Amino acid sequence: MNKISRLSSVLTKVNTANGLPNEHYVDPDTFIEEKHTVLFANWSGIGFGKDIPEVGDAKPVDFLGMPLLLVRDRDGEIGVFQNTCRHRGMILVSKPQKIRGAIRCPYHSWCYSLKGELRATPHVGGPGQNKHDDVNLSDLSLVRIRSFVWRDVIFVNVDGSAGAFEEVHCELMERWKEFDVPIFHGGETSGFKLDVKSNWKLAVENYCESYHLPWVHPGLNSYSRLEDHYNIEVRDQYSGQGTLVYRQLTDHDGETLPDFAGLSDKWEEGAEYIAVYPNVLLGVQRDHSFAIVLEPVNQENTVEHIELYYATSEKDTPEYDGLRASNAQQWKTVFEEDVFVVEGMQKGRHGELFDGGRFSPVMDGPTHNFHHWVATQIEIGRTG
Amino acid sequence: MNRDELNRALLGAHAREEQIELVRLYTLAAEERERARDTDAACFYLTHAFVFALECGAPEAIELNQRLADLGRIHRLAF
Numbered sequence A: 001m002n003k004i005s006r007l008s009s010v011l012t013k014v015n016t017a018n019g020l021p022n023e024h025y026v027d028p029d030t031f032i033e034e035k036h037t038v039l040f041a042n043w044s045g046i047g048f049g050k051d052i053p054e055v056g057d058a059k060p061v062d063f064l065g066m067p068l069l070l071v072r073d074r075d076g077e078i079g080v081f082q083n084t085c086r087h088r089g090m091i092l093v094s095k096p097q098k099i100r101g102a103i104r105c106p107y108h109s110w111c112y113s114l115k116g117e118l119r120a121t122p123h124v125g126g127p128g129q130n131k132h133d134d135v136n137l138s139d140l141s142l143v144r145i146r147s148f149v150w151r152d153v154i155f156v157n158v159d160g161s162a163g164a165f166e167e168v169h170c171e172l173m174e175r176w177k178e179f180d181v182p183i184f185h186g187g188e189t190s191g192f193k194l195d196v197k198s199n200w201k202l203a204v205e206n207y208c209e210s211y212h213l214p215w216v217h218p219g220l221n222s223y224s225r226l227e228d229h230y231n232i233e234v235r236d237q238y239s240g241q242g243t244l245v246y247r248q249l250t251d252h253d254g255e256t257l258p259d260f261a262g263l264s265d266k267w268e269e270g271a272e273y274i275a276v277y278p279n280v281l282l283g284v285q286r287d288h289s290f291a292i293v294l295e296p297v298n299q300e301n302t303v304e305h306i307e308l309y310y311a312t313s314e315k316d317t318p319e320y321d322g323l324r325a326s327n328a329q330q331w332k333t334v335f336e337e338d339v340f341v342v343e344g345m346q347k348g349r350h351g352e353l354f355d356g357g358r359f360s361p362v363m364d365g366p367t368h369n370f371h372h373w374v375a376t377q378i379e380i381g382r383t384g
Numbered sequence B: 001m002n003r004d005e006l007n008r009a010l011l012g013a014h015a016r017e018e019q020i021e022l023v024r025l026y027t028l029a030a031e032e033r034e035r036a037r038d039t040d041a042a043c044f045y046l047t048h049a050f051v052f053a054l055e056c057g058a059p060e061a062i063e064l065n066q067r068l069a070d071l072g073r074i075h076r077l078a079f
């Protein structure tokens, strides 16, 4: 089968395009190809700043089989390293922990600073001799992975080939600059994860579209009708959907969550939900935002990591604990309602005669925009 | 503490992953070897004391690094 000609049917306008062919969802070799050309070659989300809140916090993360280490250093900066010792390649940190001084390799105790510098090579020149002319500490720092933190999501570009994050995403960062204010994770009730038996891309595709809302989320229908939604699509960049009728959650006293400071009128009833390609899904509303990192496990399985953020901290405003918990519960219901469709689309892609599907020219622009971007990344990878 | 007691204490501290105690005990072991004018063995133990001090961010790391550097056994580190 000629894969290249089949992508050309994706790389056309939505009215006549097909979706990505089945192998992009069910074939392990294509998954490996996408791992390199789509996920490692671009800015992918791998975690959240809130997972390493304090100086010295270190958390190992497996990203598509690649062992990475998230660290918060003494300057409060987040760094991402390959979690592999420069000596014999031992895994350095195998569980989340607080590093008080240095990262010590459990094998021969080479030690690294929180900035990845090699600080000690015990007995490298023989017992009790901790230096050697041929072992230059400054050549042997941990391998740093390019990273950028935006809206508390830790993005990495594993292969180093992407443009700077702020350049790649400048238009989106500009679009949402009003939300560039301090955000606070809502605490324990505000994070959850869903294991879905689906390729990671189907979660992106479903998130981008409003077409399914009245069918899959009938509960949203009362306040969020189809015609109150608009498509968001920027070719080669991002896509999603917006609503004109966002309504704040209220508790029994009519109390609402505090707004982010300084928002313009547009956001009074407006909200936007955007896929930051490849694997991060963000939502902004006047009183909370959320971030979803899709962890691709293999071609058939994905973990959705969902975290909610507010304008005030949990510690400072315990009076909103109830609203934060019900807000999280409301979103959890919505995301759980989506599980059967992403899993069902995954099953459907084992139908060997499926041609990638035909889009609604009006409703599916954001989904097609994502396919177009993925196909473009794959083509770039194939042609080098 | 004789050498057997020290060895037992070291094994216990390793088992309990008590880094500060490891720093203290390895320093004692080094000093015992220094008194016996066995510099290589002393540096071996000083190295261990230093590594555990460095790992847990104990202030002793600075002095231990200095002691090893004075003996030509390690690069001076900036702390």
Ligand code: FES
Pocket (backbone or CB within 6 Å): A085, A086, A087, A088, A089, A090, A105, A106, A107, A108, A109, A110
């Ligand atoms: S493998 Fe890490 S110190 Fe040897």
Ligand SMILES: [Fe+2]
Pocket (backbone or CB within 6 Å): A206, A207, A212, A213, A216, A217, A334, A338
């Ligand atoms: Fe949905």
